[in-house]
Amino acid sequence: MAADPQSLDSQGRAALALHRFGFGPRPGDIAAIASDPRAALLADLKPESARVDAGALMDSGAAFRALFEFRQERKAEREAKRMDAAAQPAMRDAEPAPAKAGPPLPQKVYLAEAKARYDAALNAPVGFAQRLVWFWSNHFCVSADKGPVRILCGAYEREAIRPHVLGRFSDMLLAVETHPAMLLYLDNARSIGPDSFAGLRRHKGINENLAREIMELHTLGVRTGYTQDDVINFAKVISGWTVVPPRNPERGGEFVFNERMHEPGAQMVVGKTYAEDGFAQGRAVLEDLARRPATAKHIAFKLARHFVADVPPPSLVDRLEKRFRDTHGDLLEVSRALVTAPEAWAAPAKLKTPSEWIAAALRTTGFAPDIRRIIGAQTLLGEALWRPPAPKGFSDESTAWVDGLAERLDIANQIGRQAGSLAREPNELVDAALGSLASKETREAVKRAASRPQALALLLMAPEFQRR
């Protein structure tokens, strides 16, 4: 299919860079970085490239408090209605339904956050830093389908992921594991040490969920030598890491270390004893986990698999792992190592994930549908935004997504129909979207299309546009 990267000209390498490490080119983007695609990727690794226009978006504390008030109001309305109904049963049916003022608050916030995320991706000149945000957000995923997380998931990404994607891994780890969204998603917010003040009074116990996933998914990786005892002990260490109840008007919804829920005493985790030190005990465990060789290997493998190949070249994984260890988890350095590695410039091999493909399609066509429709497309293609099926996140492997090709065709048709007649010449679009990555078969197919909408659909479905 795609040309051998060795034989790619500068336009081809620029297109490859934008598809593999960004969200695909907008018209003109290939030319803009063609003189040195690698330098453009490196230059994108600056904090402002990883940001999002937060505008009027709430921080997670404010969002959780707003959710509490919203629920209180709802409850009061229901209560009032019930009282009314009891008082005047005959009137019940005559009552006009209250006018619906858009989606309920959590959905409204979710949509606004989703829009900010997409705006950042669609407007990014290069997009590498934003892609790193998407990668890390999926690595440390939470799910909007779990209770209050819906109103928090966007704030979580802005607060715990974005500031750290070019910083230290251990800082991101700490930000993530102390974020209310994660503590609620993986149940640590209600984990109580059995011998803590609260545990003794309420006969409640610890919840291992977060402790296990930190080791299995976030740091060391599955089957890397930790035991069930390590999980339990670590859970005890982080018992008391919880969230201020949202009814608290000042600090509601913020992280708090609650001593009264914390299991007292020293704990042994993965071969090392941690003395009782309150919150600092857990922070010390996280720092050590971040430094372990297994973590470096795990992260290196996931980065290489995500960006380069389902079965990444071992040499690339080794290179990233070494960089991670040598720099004590400096993610800027690891990201730089990724794009300077020769293996990272191999021919496109992976199928884009649904969200990457959608973003690329929108960037290429300039088509700007309502955010609800973008989210609808992601859901249709099996990658519902911020709603992964499990804490492991969405798959990074092509085989997980190839079944959805027919649905992609459906969406490509829809985009073609709505954007096709306004778009420029489809042949120009091929150049703008793929440069010299485009095979002659793809060029022919687009050229021979029966209409502009069909030409656009064919371009979006072309192997070079589906893969990266």
Next chain:
Amino acid sequence: MINAPHAPTRRELLLASGVLFAWAHLPRAARAEGRDPRLLVVVLRGALDGLAAVAPVGDPDWIGLRGDNALTLDSEPKALPLDGFFALNPAMPNLHRMYQAGTATVVHAVASPYRERSHFDGQDVLESGFVKPGAADSGWLNRALASLQPAARVGSKDAFAVGPVTPLVVRGNAPVLSWTPPKLPPAGDDTVMRVLDLYRHTDPTLARALEERVDLAAIARDGGLDMQPKKSGPMPQVRGAAIRNYFSESAGAAAKFMARADGPRVGALAFDGWDTHAAEGAANGRLALLLGALDGALGSIESGIGDAWKETAVVVITEFGRTARINGTEGTDHGTATVALLAGGALKGGRVIADWPGLSAAKLYQDRDLKPTTDLRAVLKGLLRDHLRVDERALASAVFPGSERVKAANGLVLAS
């Protein structure tokens, strides 16, 4: 794109399917005569094989050109006789009935001024009304409307959203209402097959994955399996019923709109899928199915528009025709002249209008295509002038620039 749940708006309830682009003003001059004319333009994108739609069964070279694929009065199914020389594709009984009732006209060996063979450029010329592609970002229908003095506003613009995407033929300064369908046209066989073909040549993994899904969908549909796809996915291989329904529903809904006293008077619809390079199937296959769907759409317009049918003209146009001969894959490639189909009670119909060029090798355009002998702009100018009373000078300058020497066809409609 994309199936996000949303509350249906009024326009969606009114128009369950299809795209209608319409103009909300009444043509004043026609109004002064006590008429209230309707014009609906149907654009067939992909290039209709005019010889398969209306076969020159009386031409001695016809059977030699198409062989077994030639429709004749004794082929199976039999072509429907029109005037002794021409016969209509058997998939079009409605149009045949209209023809016999004097409310349908066929114009044959007709072409726009475009003489190359690119769909995009051909569609551009067809819809812009300019001689060259890429010359304008407005369409002839819009410019024709802009030249009319609006007699009165019809309908309330507030009732309908103005959509962002309109076909070129109606784009321009005259205000246009557009309805975007909530239900999208079925992704035709054609696009699926083109994507599959591309994958087979370039990416076997993707080819296999898409083939499996296409097969599954076909089994679910044809085998009567009670299998609801988990995701509300598409049915990539859409067969007759879906296409028929889509054409018929969108045309019928458009007609019902135009029937209303406060409804639009001028509209445009576009149907894709006519690019029959392989396995054309003029008698029993894909083209027969498409022509049948188009015929159903004409029937839906007639019934949907009700009493206003007698003041209606529908004109069906396409960017160019197809090769006169069948190619190596039982299809036809991009050609030149084709047909334009006119239907409606306003027409002085029951005629085939053709300055027939003949089909012998020497008579074919570049030894491959039906030679164009009628300029499509003459037909359109005649309709616009006599049906809507668009000013003749405007037709020669603003509407079809560079067409001063193309005389409007006379006598297409009863009101002329």
